[in-house]
Every structure is written in C-alpha cells, then in structure tokens.
Amino acid sequence: MPTESLPAGVLRGDRVSVAKAITEVENGDRDAESLLRAIGKKGRRSFVLGVTGPPGTGKSTIVDRLIEEYRRMRVKVGVVAVDPTSPITGGALLGDRVRMMKHTMDNGVFIRSMASRGWAGGLSGAVSEAIQILDAAGFGVIIIETVGIGQADIEIMKIAHTVMVVTIPGLGDEVQVSKAGLMEIGDIYTVNKGDLPGADAMVINLLGMVRDMKGRSPPVLKVSALKGEGVSTLFEAVEKERKKALSPQGKQVRLRSARGMVVELAKRRVLDGLDERVQKEATRLASEVVEGRLSFGEAADLLSDGEQ
Ligand SMILES: Nc1nc2c(ncn2[C@@H]2O[C@H](COP(=O)(O)OP(=O)(O)OP(=O)(O)O)[C@@H](O)[C@H]2O)c(=O)[nH]1
Ligand SMILES: [Mg+2]
Numbered sequence: 001m002p003t004e005s006l007p008a009g010v011l012r013g014d015r016v017s018v019a020k021a022i023t024e025v026e027n028g029d030r031d032a033e034s035l036l037r038a039i040g041k042k043g044r045r046s047f048v049l050g051v052t053g054p055p056g057t058g059k060s061t062i063v064d065r066l067i068e069e070y071r072r073m074r075v076k077v078g079v080v081a082v083d084p085t086s087p088i089t090g091g092a093l094l095g096d097r098v099r100m101m102k103h104t105m106d107n108g109v110f111i112r113s114m115a116s117r118g119w120a121g122g123l124s125g126a127v128s129e130a131i132q133i134l135d136a137a138g139f140g141v142i143i144i145e146t147v148g149i150g151q152a153d154i155e156i157m158k159i160a161h162t163v164m165v166v167t168i169p170g171l172g173d174e175v176q177v178s179k180a181g182l183m184e185i186g187d188i189y190t191v192n193k194g195d196l197p198g199a200d201a202m203v204i205n206l207l208g209m210v211r212d213m214k215g216r217s218p219p220v221l222k223v224s225a226l227k228g229e230g231v232s233t234l235f236e237a238v239e240k241e242r243k244k245a246l247s248p249q250g251k252q253v254r255l256r257s258a259r260g261m262v263v264e265l266a267k268r269r270v271l272d273g274l275d276e277r278v279q280k281e282a283t284r285l286a287s288e289v290v291e292g293r294l295s296f297g298e299a300a301d302l303l304s305d306g307e308q
Contacts, residue, residue, distance in 0.1 A: 006031075007038035013076070013138045015110050022112055025129035028272060036129060039136035046078075046135040047242040048257060050160030052148030052182070057166045058192040059145050061225035062234070064102075067109055069235045070141050076108040078139035080130050082123065082146040082156065083113045110139060116152060124156045125268025128261045131159065141242070154181045158260035161253050162241035164188045167206065169198035183209050187218050188237050194222040194230060278303065 006024075009017025021039075024032040049066075051059050063079060070077045103109035114130065116123050127144060134142045144160060146153040157163045165186035189210060191202045199222050206220045219237050223230035245253045285299040294302070 005038075007035055010035075010039055010133055010137050013107075015107060018078075018110055018133055018137045019112065021133045022114075022130050025133070026114060026126055032129070036132060040132055045246075046131070046140055046142050047162075047245055048131060048142045048144065048160045049238060049242075050157040050163040051143055051145045051166060052153055052157055052163065052185070053166030054171060055147050057168045057171070058225045059147075059166045062164075062166060062190065062192060062223065062231075063143050063145055065225050065228065065231045066141075066143065066235060066238060067103060069231070071103075071106065071108060074108070075140045076110075076138055078110040078134035078137070078142045079112065080127055080134075080142070080144050081111070081113045082116050082127065082144065082153070084116045084147050084150075110134065110137070116146075123152055124159065124260075124264035125266075125271075127156055128159055128264045128268075131261070148182050151181075154185060155264070157185050159257055159264060161245040161250070161257050162187045162238070164190060164238070166190050166192050167202065168193040169196050169202045171202070186210070187241055188234070189218060189220040190223045190234060191220065192223050192225055195224040195227055 004012075004014075004017075006017055006021055010021050021032075021035055024035060051063055053059055060081065063081075067077045067079070103111065112130070114123075114126065131142055131144075144156060146156050148154070148157075148165065163185050165182050165188070167189065169191060189206050191199050191206065193199065203220050203222050210216065210218055210220060221230060221234050221237060223234050225231065244250045281303055285294065285303055288294040289296055289299050
C-alpha cells in the first residue's frame with residue numbers, strides 16, 4: 001500500500017495526520033512550511049470561537065457541552081486548548097485541564113492542548129497554523145480555549161470570529177482587574193457555575209461592566225455547564241454568532257480575524273528568524289567581550305541596533 005502524504009491525510013480529515021501536522025507546526029519543523037503551503041490554498045470556511053476566562057471557571061466543561069451540541073448537528077469540532085502550565089512536550093500530551101476525554105472515540109472531534117510556556121510572542125502564530133490545519137481537515141467549528149489572564153491570551157482572541165468570556169459568581173474582583181482586557185473582547189459573556197450562590201448578582205454586575213465599555217450590549221448568560229442548565233440558550237447565542245460570521249453581513253468579522261491570522265503568522269516568521277540571527281550574533285559579540293574588545297553595553301547596543 002502506498003503511504004499517504006501528510007497533506008493528503010490532513011485534507012481527508014484523518015485525526016492522526018492532523019495531530020502530526022500540528023506537532024510539526026508546534027515544533028517549527030521545516031516541513032511545516034511546505035505542509036501549510038500544500039493545504040493552504042483553499043479559503044477559510046470554519047467558524048473560530050475563542051473561549052477565555054480566569055482559571056477553573058469551567059471553560060473546558062462549557063466547550064465539552066458545545067461539542068455535544070455540534071456533534072448532534074454532525075458538525076466536526078476541533079479544539080485547541082492553550083495550556084499555560086505544561087512545559088513544551090512536543091505537544092502530544094493532553095493536559096489534565098482538558099476535560100473532554102469522552103470524545104476520544106469520535107472521529108469528528110479533535111482536541112489538542114498546546115503549551116504556551118516558552119513561546120514568547122510566537123504562540124498566536126502557532127495557533128493560527130493549527131487553525132489552518134483543522135480548517136483544511138474539515139472541522140467546521142474550531143474552538144480556542146485560553147486562560148484569559150495574560151496579554152498573549154488577548155492576542156490569540158484577535159484571530160477568533162467570536163469570543164466568549166467565561167466568569168463565575170464571586171469573581172468580580174478578578175474580572176475587574178483585567179477589565180480592560182476581558183471586558184473589551186467578549187461577544188458573549190457567561191456566568192458559569194450558575195448553580196452556585198451569587199450568580200444572579202454576578203450577571204447584573206457584568207451587565208453593568210459590559211455596558212460601560214464602548215456602549216455595546218453583548219449577551220450575559222447564566223449557565224451551569226456541570227448540570228447542563230442554560231446551555232441551550234448559550235448554544236443559540238454561539239450559533240447566532242456563527243451564522244453571522246459566515247454570512248455576507250459577517251464580512252467585517254471575517255476580515256478582522258483573517259487580518260489577525262496574517263499578522264500573527266508574520267510575527268511568528270519574524271520572531272523565528274530574529275531569534276536565529278540574534279543567537280548567532282550574540283555568540284560573536286560575546287567573544288568580542290571576552291577578548292576585551294567590547295564592553296557588555298557596547299555588545300548589547302550592537303545586538304539591538306542590528307535588528308532595527
Ligand atoms: N458547580 C459547578 N462546577 C462546575 C461547573 N462547570 C465546571 N465546574 C467545575 O469546575 C472545575 C473546573 O472546570 P474546567 O472546565 O476544567 O475549567 P477550566 O476553566 O477549563 O479550567 P482551566 O482550563 O484549568 O482554566 C471542574 O471541577 C468542573 O467540574 C458548573 O457549572 N457548576
Ligand atoms: Mg480548561
């Protein structure tokens with residue numbers, strides 16, 4: 001039997017090929033470039049949903065519920081969970097925080113955790129590449145889960161068509177602290193763990209905060225992902241966004257997301273190249289310092305000047 005090429009496997013929607021392909025982009029393998037070229041001719045058709053919020057608010061539990069809903073409609077769902085805790089492992093390990101294991105037997109679901117540690121500015125580029133692979137493999141809905149506490153998470157959300165911010169009762173202060181970040185980027189807000197006390201107060205609190213920002217009025221929905229309460233309303237809100245994003249009226253949304261992808265991909269290329277050059281140049285300048293021909297400061301000046 002002739003062995004199938006990796007791009008062909010990806011285009012066929014084979015999960016093993018998709019996993020291999022994402023590992024290639026994650027590792028920055030040279031092969032990844034030709035792979036992306038081979039699969040990247042078609043325009044994007046997938047809907048990209050970003051799910052973000054503080055740690056432990058139930059993002060993965062919500063994503064799991066959304067997967068169930070989409071699978072009922074026979075839509076294939078790909079999930080990339082950006083994991084701030086795990087070291088880079090080659091990306092093959094599914095983080096503990098991804099609680100969607102029950103879909104492992106379903107070929108229409110692909111779940112991957114991507115380590116964010118060690119990526120510096122290039123993470124969004126890697127996520128953008130993973131999105132291209134999942135899109136080419138026919139995953140009609142692609143969900144990116146990030147812990148919305150850092151700037152990198154906010155950056156990643158720029159490539160999503162729609163952003164869902166997940167909070168829980170009593171998280172007022174945490175949300176407030178990152179208000180400028182989290183409160184600006186959401187298209188849908190959820191108060192998850194609605195089965196716990198204080199959920200209604202949190203909804204009112206959030207409605208106030210969201211209205212303060214830019215005068216928009218995105219939905220604020222009380223949900224208990226654990227019990228399944230409010231999930232159908234949440235799903236309807238997501239579906240409304242998906243239909244909008246893929247309709248002629250959604251051109252602006254698609255443009256914004258595509259722009260985010262292009263910028264992040266370009267950044268990754270620059271950073272990769274920059275890093276290689278900087279490392280080489282740093283070695284050369286260090287020997288000048290050791291030989292006494294340059295001071296540390298002069299070497300640092302030369303290293304930074306060379307990059308302007
Ligand atoms: N009471 C209650 N607990 C929930 C609900 N949804 C999730 N949980 C619990 O909250 C904990 C964290 O859930 P996850 O879905 O892993 O949360 P997460 O936001 O993905 O967590 P990180 O990815 O680690 O940031 C788990 O123990 C869940 O069972 C809910 O609606 N109500
Ligand atoms: Mg999670």
